[in-house]
Amino acid sequence: MFGRSVAPSKIPTDIVIPFRFFDDTPLWKAFILYSMFVFDDVLDAENLRDSLEKLARHDGWNKLGARLRKDNQGNLEYHVPTEFTEERRPLTYSHITHDMSASDHPIASKIPNPSSSPAVVCDPDDFRELFRPEGGPISLEDYLNRDIPQLGLHIVSFTDKTLVVIYWPHTLMDALGKKALMNAWILMLQGRGDEIIPPQGGDGDPLADLGKSPTEAHKLANQRLSMFGLAHYGMNNVLDLFRTQEHRMVCVPGSFVESLRNEAIGELTANGTEDPFLSEGDVLCAWWTRLAVSHLPHATQKTVVLNNAYSLRKSLETDLLPKGAPYVSNAIGFINVLLPVQYIFEKPLSYIAAATRNAIKELGSRSQVEAFSALWRESSGKIPPFFGDGSMHMITYSNWSKAKLFETDFSAAVIKSCQEGGRSGLPTYIQNNQFGLVLPNGFPIIGKDNDGNFWLSGYMNKGLWGRIEEQLAKA
Template identity: 35%
Template structure:
């Protein structure tokens, strides 16, 4: 216990501005996990960009109806719930975005940290630790906890520009309560439209002062959905009991207490290497159990088993770094938890909660679970793991199943807990695939002053880096696909123990 903390005065939030509009956060935004994650997303361009044009377009976007909410100040009310305070007018003293800039009169490759920014290699290899590069990408005073927003008058979004003679780094920073990966995609697309003068192409901001998903999963809503019959959640019987929950929390506490250090690193999977992975995974399907195969009926006369790139990436990447942790008992359960974006589903199924063509900026995801023993992760062919992940995705993401899982989450939260599935001894290996967000296709060509890279990447990022600062829990054994670059290379990352990374490096060196 921090005894000295007992005598520290608690911080005080700024006085409420009477002219601010107060808006409660959506219920999928105001969660413990979202409030504990600060994110920094860096785009590296092989161009010199005009930052005044960039920020000018961003500020004009956040002056538009609905979009103004992104410049709000975050507060916690007397009931402990989070809310946005939207200024009536953005000013120099209360801007819609926190903008900072650093300039280096040199090439990015001449900078000791700039030279470490991940770049594609001939074969997959572990690249530099994110912590070694962050001081270059971020301002000196970055936000590291929700208190940095609640107890200041800072805007929700920060943009930090680092200028070199031949490159520009643009870093967006925010608290996860604000938006998810596809929300970021919509923000970047709208920003680009404003930059190019296509104001009419900016979509309607949906859910400014109401929560479109407020009733998702509620019992009374499910009972009145004629087209979405009430179903029990397929994982209902695998929900953790109190004892199982305590065991899971204890194991997590033990791991992070005795092995507190974890590193975030990036691996770039060359296009040629991934094509071989895909061919191997598809070949493996010939021996996979038939009840795990998901068929593609685009050619009704010749249906074939289907695997997406995301299924294969998830299976290969998680299997690789988990297999590099020999301290895991082979009998332990592995929960491969895939992040599933719900926007398309809630647009295309009834009742339609999100109209087509609008921008829903917020958090709109759930988890899809696939359970394996660690022994299965070590021994099953790649395609067998990937097709089980695909099967679980298909089964768990129908509208009735999303409704059922959301209702279970609501009931758990109402009792002050959380709905977890699996077994008490499990290790959660989370995977988030941002490829659909097409971050590498962000187009700032209208702000290019001079270009120093390939023609096809002019105004587009050639490297992406993501860093999370967490308060109160760990994302160890979590992986992500950051995206697919212009040359077809997939960028993946993970947070692991340093000794696990040493083993991943050796495993990659042994690949042909």
Template identity: 40%
Template sequence: MAAHETHSNMAAEHDLVVPLHYFDNNTMFTSITMHAIMVYDEILDPERLRATLSQLVERETWQKLGARLRKGKHGHDLHVPRKFSSSRPAIAYRHVSLDMLKAEHHAASLIPSSKSAPKERPALVGNPEDWTELCCGADAPKTSADYVGSDRPVTGLRVVSFKDATIVNIHWLHIAADAMALKAILDNWVLVLEGRAAEIPSQYGFDEDPLRELGLHTTEPFDLAGLELSKWGTAAYALRNGYSIALAKKESRTVCIPALFMEKLRKTARQELNDQGRREQFLTDNDIITAWFSRLAFSHLPPEKPVTIMQAMSMRRALEQDLLPPGRPFVSNCLTFTSVLKTKNEVDMSLGLLAGDIRQGVNKHGTREQIEAYNGMVRANAWPLGPMPVFFGQSNMHHIGYSNWKKAQVNLVDLSTACVTKRNSPLYPSFVTQIQGGIAYPDGFIITGEDAQGNYWLEGYRPGGLWSHVEKLLERDIAS
């Protein structure tokens, strides 16, 4: 559906109204605010950061990032100001200036960094709850209700300045972007900072939904069709897990996987596959980390417990065959999912075999035909929460989910051109964290990426008490 005009009660001019894309408009995305937080060990110019990000959002086709959320006839709509102004800015903005060193601030002193990362063995290195208020603000928006009832843009920037460091937080309601959309935002923000705005491409699908027919033209069944939770199975799962999903206390931790240990994991996984005659099977670091950490996450379960490992995957490359043009950013949610169904006992058998099965699932479920089939199932199950992910497994399973942000390369965002003191070398974050506002998935993990030293970082939300099992195993220095 193309954009049309309406009058906003909160603005003197007519807004451009863009209906939410079909796959953006679900209960999960309207219930979560994302915070991508980068810590820099330099003093950055906050006004330069604000002005350049605003300049990006004010550009033609990028201005949807400055939209205001409103309730429409068919869910939510995005109201884009025809002209941004001081009273209706392109982005929400807050600057906090603290007249002290970062190490002198209690919460900031608890933030880990690539400099303080463990060298040989993985460890729990922090609790994001300790620095959430500092990085996000006590009044940070959490769900769509915090946007609909205000004139707040869906995208915001918070900058916290110390005498020797700067915390940069880009935040947005999940309806606006996924991790690869964030990459497009960050890459093009850097172009503005570097005086290269002329190189910024226009967004694709600004005022209409290029995925509006995705899932309507299936040519084959989804690989796991028949293993999805039925409505009764979903009800049973919800009864067993509803409290932990909606009400129970979640605990969040940050895990650092040092480069040296990561190399050990690669060798172990590769050798185990070779021993099983699977010498030619390709593995990514994501496959290995997901397999390794899943074994830790399931460590408290009995051997025969059914388990499901679910991963989010970007659909952009596969959809370039027909729905998305190569080379143009699609700043929206463009996700599909892959799941591996096991028992806890099967997970424990071999790191390499589990990593190989995870890779096979990614390859199989990431084809254009399987993406179409999966989204057909999403559409068929869309009532009443909207096009939510489909869960596979048994109603008594333990389900964990992953999102890998490595390709977003947040750890490599060079903000050297925003330094107060001129520098001639790149400036990368010393730490990246992702904080989720609103509903926290009860057992969900984000691989936030690989830093410049080759260390990997992972963060997750777990029901209370489960991190202690992981910590005990890490303290035993288990490498497989």
């Protein structure tokens, strides 16, 4: 279905919009994302489709239905139909109905419930037959070689559950961009379309000047990997790209995280820190880091780099991205913490968590964001800057808790609720799957569900997840 290598003819009447600088990068072009929301309700699929299509036709939101093309220089650009029609719809849509409960379906019956203690609960890739429609795109070429919109909606209906899947190329938006999309979709679903605010920037690029006027050096500039260092790192890790990667989902009860947080703050207070603050994400990542590197020799000085993806929106709200309108695009930076393996195991959990919190304070300032973006702009091939050394072990975190995806309120589309406790229309499980680049040791934190449980997933070399499961069983 996606075998053609020749791009479809350009439509002369399409509105052509150039890509924004920080969307057209090798990193984002490598990912096609599928996000599956599970509702313990029967939802009106046509209502969901109709409201999302209306959003794509709404003022400022038509880029959702854009087709991807390349200009004569090979740069990506959006081609937006002047009018969406039956032949050129604003989104790709598919709907499958099963006349049975999810518990009677061989695959859907494996959708996990929360665990009472930290546990590996499933392999999210086991649900591929459910979340990916037949012929669903798995690479940027699939978008370039067909006349399909960026946004896709796939719904799977059971008699007691509804799976709502949206999929898109990462070049379209990041996690908070997705949150803005979901918020606007909910308003349209509720008949409140007049309250929807157009995204920032219109057809322009609000971040066109980001990174062009640094006033200070990046604080980790002297630890930046050179091209030689990157090549060294690549050689050391190239086998990972060919090893079998195993994907798992982990549930961590909120009470467990809160206990870790209280303990860590107590340690900092005992060590003389005044009014210490650690977020739940700080301690969750610190705890998970120990598990994720537990296969390494504990006494080694080998560098572990915690590569934390974070949204630039708050840092840029004073000038480039003022509050009041969503930014549906990519506004992501990376905050790095460099620690020797030995410290991770010998020092208390509070040390790792505080190192992350301090890095966020130091490297998340407006001037440091400018400095980081300047390094990104000057890099060869638009690759974001990396810090550390060629023999480092890198773990990448992307915490989506601020996107509050579990608060997605589709109650306006509920036909029959099968939930208990008056939570009709809220998702009970969410997972994210990616096609294209599979990033070993990359862990998205999906967020906190409505019972306070945290969910995180990721890929690791074959065998490592089994070791983690053994440790969790002993905890």
